[in-house]
Amino acid sequence: MPFPTRDAPGAEIRTAPWQPISWIALPPAGWSKILTSFEHELEKVMAEVHTLSDAAIQQLSREVPRSLFRDAVLFGIEQAVNVSLFGKPAVWIPRAVSDDPGGRETVYELPMNEPTLMGFYVVDNQIIKDTFTRTAERSYSRELATQLGEVLFAGSGEIEEIDRRIGYGKIEFRGESTSAAQSFASTAHPSPPTPVWVLWSCIKVN
Incomplete structure (x- = not known):
């Protein structure tokens, strides 16, 4: 589906085909690896996020947490x-x-x-x-x-x-x-x- 994107903050919004950002598709175990070198990986994440529109960010704010916990189980x-x-x-x-x-x-x-x-x-x-x-x-x-x-x-x-x-x-x-x-x-x-x-x-x- 198409998502609105910006070339830079404040720039004119354009519509482009949606391509999942690489870190969104990671399995939960993959996040553990990212967190071991969080500062380095955070730069990559932020660079990708800054190209997205507010609408795309809002959708990601729902999708990413649910993806991260998709294999979650109950513990006593x-x-x-x-x-x-x-x-x-x-x-x-x-x-x-x-x-x-x-x-x-x-x-x-x-x-x-x-x-x-x-x-x-x-x-x-x-x-x-x-x-x-x-x-x-x-x-x-x-x-x-x-x-x-x-x-x-x-x-x-x-x-x-x-x-x-x-x-x-x-x-x-x-x-x-x-x-x-x-x-x-x-x-x-x-x-x-x-x-x-x-x-x-x-x-x-x-």
């Missing part, structure tokens, strides 16, 4: 707990079990063969995402990865129901930590803790 910060990850103190923040968009199912009801973000750890000023994939009725795979997708651990295991009445269970995942995890961890042979929960994977106890 009230159920956050202190844990240990790879031998370091961490905070675990679970993804909320909810029927609302952005929520997840309980671990017992995860869809088959669909990676599901279960929550994330905050450790050493980094975010580590914890993703489960249900591969069979009682079998799951697990991946721990940084915010930018660098894998720290990948493994698989079977669910164990300790007490079904209170949704008390665990999965002991067997797998390999990557070299990235070894450089990240405070132990010589890093491995993530066995996930143990109550209330059907809503509250982590280990």
